[in-house]
Structures are given as C-alpha cells and as structure tokens.
Amino acid sequence: MSSRPASADDQFYREYILDHYKNPRNFGRLEHADISHEENNPLCGDVVGMDFKVKDGVIEDVRFHGRGCAISQASASLLTERLKGLSLDDARKINKEDVLGELGIEISPARIKCALLSLKVLKVGAYGLAGDDEDEE
Amino acid sequence: MYDVAAVRRDFPIFDNGLAYLDSANTSQRPRQVTGAMMEYFEKFNSNIHRAAYHIAEEATERYEGTREKVRAFINAASTKEIIYTRGTTEAINLVAYSWGRANVHPGDLIVLTIFDHHSNIVPWQILAHENGAHIEYVDIDERGELRMDQFRELLGRGPKLVAFSHVSNALGTINPIDDMVAQAKRAGATVLVDGAQGAPHHGVDVRALGCDFYAFSGHKMLGPTGVGVLYGRRELLERMPPFMGGGDMIKTVSTERTTYHDLPWKFEAGTQAIAEVIGLGAAVDYLNGLGMQNVRDHEREITEYAYEALSEVDGLTMFGPPPSRRAGVISFALEGIHPHDLATIADRDQVCVRAGHHCAMPLMTRLGVAATARASFYVYTQKDEVDRLVGSIKEAQRIFK
Numbered sequence: 048m049s050s051r052p053a054s055a056d057d058q059f060y061r062e063y064i065l066d067h068y069k070n071p072r073n074f075g076r077l078e079h080a081d082i083s084h085e086e087n088n089p090l091c092g093d094v095v096g097m098d099f100k101v102k103d104g105v106i107e108d109v110r111f112h113g114r115g116c117a118i119s120q121a122s123a124s125l126l127t128e129r130l131k132g133l134s135l136d137d138a139r140k141i142n143k144e145d146v147l148g149e150l151g152i153e154i155s156p157a158r159i160k161c162a163l164l165s166l167k168v169l170k171v172g173a174y175g176l177a178g179d180d181e182d183e184e
Numbered sequence: 185m186y187d188v189a190a191v192r193r194d195f196p197i198f199d200n201g202l203a204y205l206d207s208a209n210t211s212q213r214p215r216q217v218t219g220a221m222m223e224y225f226e227k228f229n230s231n232i233h234r235a236a237y238h239i240a241e242e243a244t245e246r247y248e249g250t251r252e253k254v255r256a257f258i259n260a261a262s263t264k265e266i267i268y269t270r271g272t273t274e275a276i277n278l279v280a281y282s283w284g285r286a287n288v289h290p291g292d293l294i295v296l297t298i299f300d301h302h303s304n305i306v307p308w309q310i311l312a313h314e315n316g317a318h319i320e321y322v323d324i325d326e327r328g329e330l331r332m333d334q335f336r337e338l339l340g341r342g343p344k345l346v347a348f349s350h351v352s353n354a355l356g357t358i359n360p361i362d363d364m365v366a367q368a369k370r371a372g373a374t375v376l377v378d379g380a381q382g383a384p385h386h387g388v389d390v391r392a393l394g395c396d397f398y399a400f401s402g403h404k405m406l407g408p409t410g411v412g413v414l415y416g417r418r419e420l421l422e423r424m425p426p427f428m429g430g431g432d433m434i435k436t437v438s439t440e441r442t443t444y445h446d447l448p449w450k451f452e453a454g455t456q457a458i459a460e461v462i463g464l465g466a467a468v469d470y471l472n473g474l475g476m477q478n479v480r481d482h483e484r485e486i487t488e489y490a491y492e493a494l495s496e497v498d499g500l501t502m503f504g505p506p507p508s509r510r511a512g513v514i515s516f517a518l519e520g521i522h523p524h525d526l527a528t529i530a531d532r533d534q535v536c537v538r539a540g541h542h543c544a545m546p547l548m549t550r551l552g553v554a555a556t557a558r559a560s561f562y563v564y565t566q567k568d569e570v571d572r573l574v575g576s577i578k579e580a581q582r583i584f585k
Contacts, residue, residue: 060525060583069520091524091540092554114554116522117584158528 060117061152067121072128077110084172085113088160093119095164097127099173105134111168116161118154123165125149130169139174141166186478192564194470203535203569208353208381208513208542208560210403213463217406220466221459232458233432233449247458250465251448257468258398259389260415264447267414267421268461272380273303275399275414276347278427278451279376280307283397284345286425287374290316292344295373297322297330297359298550299352302543304378308347317344324550328355328504335364339371346373350382350398354542354558355504356487356513358386365395374420380404385483385511385562387476390415402460406563407467411460414451421447428453471563479563483512486561490514490570494559497577503556512561515542518577521584523557529583530576537573 077083077098085096093115100108109130111123126146130138146166147154154162192198194214204212224246228239232247251263260266269275284307288294294308298321312319320343322335330348339346346368351358361377368375376397382388383398384405390398397420402411416424426433426444430453435443444450471479484507491507491514494500499519504510518526523539530537538558541548548554559573 060529065584092545092548093524094554116524118525155528155531158524161524 064117064121064150064152067124068117071120071124073110073124073131074112075110076112077108082173084168086164086168086171088164090160091115093161093164095119095123095168097168097172101135104136106130106132106138111165118158119161119164122146122150122162126165126169138169141169186482188482188564188566191474192566195564198564201534203572205559205561205565205569205573206536206538207562208558209538210409211406211562212564213406213408214470216470217408217463217466221408221463224459224462231455243458246462246465247456250461253465253468254413258383258415259391261391262418265415265418265421267416267448267451268456269412269414270410270457271401271403271412272378272399275412276303276376276378277307278414279397280311282424282427283420284311285315288315288317288344292317293341294319295322295338295343295346297348298324299355299357299544299547300349301353301378301380302545304347304349305546321546328357330359336367339367339373342371343373345376347376347378349378350388351385351511353381353513354515354544354547356510356515357505358509358511362393365393369394381511386480396420402464402467405467406470407464408460410457411464418447427451430454474563482563483561486565486567486570487512487514489567490559490561493570493574497574499581500577503551513558515556515558517553517556518580521580523555526557526577526580529580530573533572533576533579535572535576
C-alpha cells in the first residue's frame with residue numbers, strides 16, 4: 048500500500064546513522080568527569096547527557112548517555128567522535144551547521160531539536176552558555 | 185449501514201491520499217464545518233451581543249444557537265450551564281482558578297489519575313501549590329485500567345475535588361465514569377470529568393452522569409480549534425466568581441465596582457471566538473447526522489481491526505486494555521525503533537501517526553517509556569489506513585533491521 052517504492056538506499060536513515068544508533072560510540076558514563084550535563088527534549092522525551100574529562104584545555108575523553116530516536120542518539124555519537132582530543136577553543140566553534148552537516152541528511156523542522164540536542168548539551172554544559180533557542184533553531 | 189466512503193467525501197483533506205491516524209490529537213473538519221464558518225465571515229461577520237444591526241443579530245443568533253445544540257448534545261439542563269472556552273485546557277483552568285481558589289484550602293486533598301492529560305494535572309498542581317492542598321494519583325493496573333480499590337481508598341480520605349478523564353488519551357482506556365462519579369459524589373467531592381476524548385466519540389449525558397463539571401474541545405469533534413466547552417452545574421456556576429474580567433461579562437461597571445452578567449456570559453469575557461463557535465455548532469449537527477451510536481460502532485469496528493492487525497506485527501507491544509474496553513486509540517512501542525523514527529518513516533508514506541508522550545508524562549514514567557507511537561481513529565477512519573500504517577511499520581523494521 049506504500050505510495051513510495053521501497054528502496055534499500057534510504058535517504059533519511061542512512062546506513063552510518065543507523066550504525067551510530069545501534070552501536071553508539073563513546074556511550075556510557077565517565078567517573079570523576081570534570082563536566083557533566085544533561086538535556087532533554089520536552090516534546091518527545093529524548094534525553095542526551097555528556098561527561099567530559101578536560102586537561103590543559105583539551106577534551107581528553109568524552110562519553111554520552113541517553114535515550115531517544117535514531118537522530119538524537121546518532122547525532123550525539125557523531126559529536127563525541129569529533130570532540131575527543133579537541134581543544135575547548137575548537138570545540139566552542141562547533142555550530143549547528145557542523146552538526147547537521149555531519150548527519151548529512153535533510154532534517155525536517157519537526158526533527159531539528161532531536162538532531163541538535165547533543166549540541167545543546169555541549170553548549171550549555173561545557174561552556175556554561177544559557178540555552179539559546181534562536182541559535183539552535 | 186455506516187458508509188465511511190461517503191463520510192470521507194465530506195473531508196477534502198482526504199482527496200490526496202492522506203492516511204490520518206491522529207484524531208485523538210485533533211480531528212479533521214468536514215466541509216459543513218468550514219462552510220458554516222466561511223458563511224459567517226462572508227455574510228454576517230460582526231460582533232455579537234452589542235450591535236443593533238441585522239448582521240450582528242444573525243451572528244448572535246448563530247452563536248447562541250450553538251449553545252442550545254451543545255446543551256442538547258450533552259443533555260445539560262440549561263444553556264446557562266454551557267460556557268464557551270478556548271478548549272478543554274481553558275475549561276479546566278477556569279474551574280481551577282474560579283472554583284478552586286474559592287473552595288480549596290490548606291490540607292485539602294485533590295484526587296487525580298496517573299494517566300490524566302497534563303491539562304488535567306498542571307492546573308491542579310498550580311492550585312495546590314498556591315493553596316496548600318495536596319494531590320494523590322490513582323494508579324493503573326497491568327492492563328492500563330484504573331485501580332478502583334485505590335480510588336475507593338482515596339475517596340475514603342474525603343477529597344475536596346476528584347478529577348479524571350472520561351477516556352485516557354494515551355491508552356484509550358474507557359474509565360467507568362458512571363461508577364466513579366457516583367462514588368466520588370457519595371464521598372462528598374466536587375467532580376470534574378475531562379471529556380476531551382469522551383464526548384466526541386461516545387457522547388455523554390451529563391445529567392445521568394451527575395458530575396459537577398465536564399470539559400471538552402471543539403477541535404477533537406470535527407469542529408475548529410480555539411473553542412471548547414465547560415459544562416458546569418448551574419448551582420455551582422452561580423456561586424463561582426468570574427474567571428476573567430472584561431467586556432461582555434458585566435452588567436454595570438462604575439469606578440468602584442462591577443456587577444457581573446448572568447450565566448453563562450459571566451464566564452465569557454471579551455470578544456469570543458464567534459466563527460469557531462458557529463463551526464462547533466455545525467460539528468454537533470454533523471455528528472448528530474451520523475448518529476453517536478453509529479460513531480461509536482464504527483470506531484469499535486476500526487479499533488478491533490487495528491488491534492488485530494497490530495497484534496500480528498512482530499516486536500510490537502500495545503499498551504492498554506483489550507479493544508472491548510478501549511476507545512479508538514492504540515498506543516504501542518516497537519522493539520529497537522523509537523516512535524519518532526516510525527512517525528518520520530510513516531510520514532513519507534503519507535501516514536500521520538503520533539509519536540511522543542501525548543501530554544501524559546506521569547503515565548510515560550509509570551510505563552517506563554519515554555514515548556509511544558499512537559494511532560487514533562474517528563468517524564472517517566477506514567481499514568485501508570490501518571493497513572497502510574502496518575505497511576509503514578514493516579518498512580521501519582526493514583530499515584532498522
């Protein structure tokens with residue numbers, strides 16, 4: 048009954064997004080983390096939290112935890128890969144275009160908050176910036 | 185014989201192959217409803233109750249005419265007991281602010297249920313916080329039905345207010361409201377029923393029910409957004425202070441004091457949602473034309489069909505009671521697939537299905553899930569739409585395999 052032909056190459060749920068969802072990188076908690084922060088998406092209940100170990104201004108280690116849809120969890124997994132070993136100065140420069148670009152798929156307005164939840168954790172948690180919705184929209 | 189194909193022809197939104205399974209969220213509107221609203225805009229657009237020219241008389245007549253239609257629809261004793269609001273949420277807030285602030289005192293108990301909608305929880309939390317009352321929630325059992333033993337136990341503690349939904353929006357559970365209202369009244373409580381998922385699908389006879397307040401929304405019963413109804417027993421409404429002050433709710437105003445208008449206008453401050461009220465009247469006419477018994481029967485048939493179809497899907501868990509005791513709402517979870525991902529995949533098949541916490545976060549916490557997917561049905565739902573949902577679920581399972 049589907050109006051759209053079934054296709055193995057799914058535009059939205061690309062293989063590597065599903066891979067990051069099913070096999071999240073850097074998943075779990077860090078003991079004695081220097082920074083821990085968690086955010087949720089009140090619309091859907093998605094949760095992402097991150098723990099950071101920081102030494103000499105460099106993110107030595109990072110782990111994320113949470114639950115939610117493939118977009119929010121894959122986005123967090125991808126972000127942690129990028130953050131590991133990055134200086135805080137460089138991490139500070141990560142913006143929403145970077146995160147969406149890394150996902151590499153078209154995100155509908157309804158799902159944009161899922162995609163950017165992990166960036167919000169990074170910003171609010173690691174930089175003490177107040178959640179700035181305009182900036183993330 | 186109920187002709188769902190004929191019903192669908194009244195709903196232009198279905199002209200392009202949309203499968204709409206989110207009527208518990210908001211229903212679609214037939215041409216008869218939008219037509220009635222358009223007629224107001226194009227032929228007698230004017231303000232009600234105050235202008236002395238003929239189009240305003242026409243507008244006032246239609247606006248007040250809806251009140252009688254609603255009165256008859258829920259079998260209230262008088263149109264004085266039918267208050268227009270913006271929706272169920274405002275109706276419940278009206279009671280919480282007006283009745284609640286005058287009647288709920290420190291130490292008083294308010295009894296709610298764990299699967300109430302946020303609109304029937306948050307106003308009472310605000311009230312309890314201000315007035316020093318406290319809230320207890322009736323839990324559900326494994327089948328998603330209220331634990332009546334606990335309900336009775338809480339009634340034994342003499343609650344000031346008992347408020348619960350007619351039908352759970354998240355689980356579809358039809359509460360035994362006749363019994364619950366009777367017990368709560370016997371315990372001396374004031375009783376509010378959140379009928380947002382009740383009256384539109386099952387109808388209601390508020391006099392037979394015997395509740396003090398019953399709230400529902402126009403947009404969940406084929407009417408427009410922005411209009412809803414608070415039914416209140418006249419005796420209570422007469423004693424309640426106004427909710428909002430302003431134009432139209434007064435008799436006289438001086439610099440020192442105001443005397444308030446009679447019921448129901450005492451609670452309708454400011455220019456009202458005139459077109460929406462007229463649309464609501466057309467929606468009531470439309471439902472009456474179908475016959476509420478037919479509406480119920482059709483929904484039961486679709487619900488049984490969907491329950492059957494979904495129970496055959498591997499890795500799918502349904503929440504809530506069996507179809508015989510549930511309304512046209514089915515909440516479910518898929519193993520390894522988040523509801524949002526399912527909803528996105530279904531959307532590309534033109535299948536609208538809800539994903540989220542359904543404004544029932546205490547229930548989601550109770551069930552131990554962050555969100556569920558939810559399919560809900562109404563007068564226009566056909567089996568083909570359920571089949572298409574099952575197709576989308578299988579597509580999601582293929583992608584996430």
